[in-house]
Amino acid sequence: MRMDEALREGVIALAHRAAARILAVYDSAAFEDEAAIRQKDDRSPLTAADLASHRCIVDGLAELTPGVPVLSEESATVEIAARRGWQRFWLVDPLDGTREFIKRNGEFTVNIALVEAGVAVFGVIQQPVTGALWHGVPGGGAFRRTEGGDLALRTRVPAARPLRVAASRSHRDARTQALLDALPAHETLACGSSLKFCRIAEGEIDLYPRFGPTSEWDTAAGQAILEAAGGAVLDPRGRPFRYNQREGLLNGDFVALGDPALRAVLPA
Secondary structure (H helix, E strand, O other), X not given: OOOOHHHHHHHHHHHHHHHHHHHHHHOOHHHHOHHHEEEOOOOOEEEHHHHHHHHHHHHHHHHHOOOOOEEEHHHOOOOHHHHOOOXXXXXXXXXXXXXXXXXXXXXXXXXXXXXXXXXXXXXXXXXXXXXXXXXXXXXXXXXXXXXXXXXXXXXXXXXXXXXXXXXXXXXXXXXXXXXXXXXXXXXXXXXXXXXXXXXXXXXXXXXEEEOOOOEHHHHHHHHHHHXXXXXXXXXXXXXXXXXXXXXXXXOOOEEEEOOHHHHHHOOO
């Protein structure tokens, strides 16, 4: 797919602005104020930074693409009957990795994806603390934006041994451990939020298994970038992830691969 350059640059600029809104909270004296951190209905943390980023992105996308719906984590109340009519929409996580934000480890991101007919066709991921930004269009290439321009990305193909696997060392569920036990020689690496997809796209990680719930806005931008770099995000049956296809917005289990051939070494 070809991506309109003006739209791509507009979304990249918007991600930068959203990151600046997040950092304004992150670097402020009010960060420790209990008023800046409250709870969502599901008891997960919601910060003033989530909302500042959300408003920035939603308003900006409305200007860039009038009439194209926006589904953001902070406004995910659209009923499936309405969403089913969307052939093209933006899927946004204004601050992916809120817990990392609260821990102040820097491993949180802004995620913006364009979805067409259920497929993530464009993704932008911005890491506010470092300023790093990744973007990609499946079929059109994946890139890391640098001061000198865009650096083209490719996954590590073929994946050499030992495999590099993104998996928690301290909080590892039984299914993840079973998958790791079935793999050939490998090492585990820790990485937060959607940065895992970016590291695979850059060839630094080979595999990211995820068992347990994630939301569609957690994966869409990362999937677009990873697929643009030569990788894949697959469900347990080996099918590429698709969006806005289910009643709810929770994903099922998946595995993100730098080398799609690694599917052959995964347990059935």
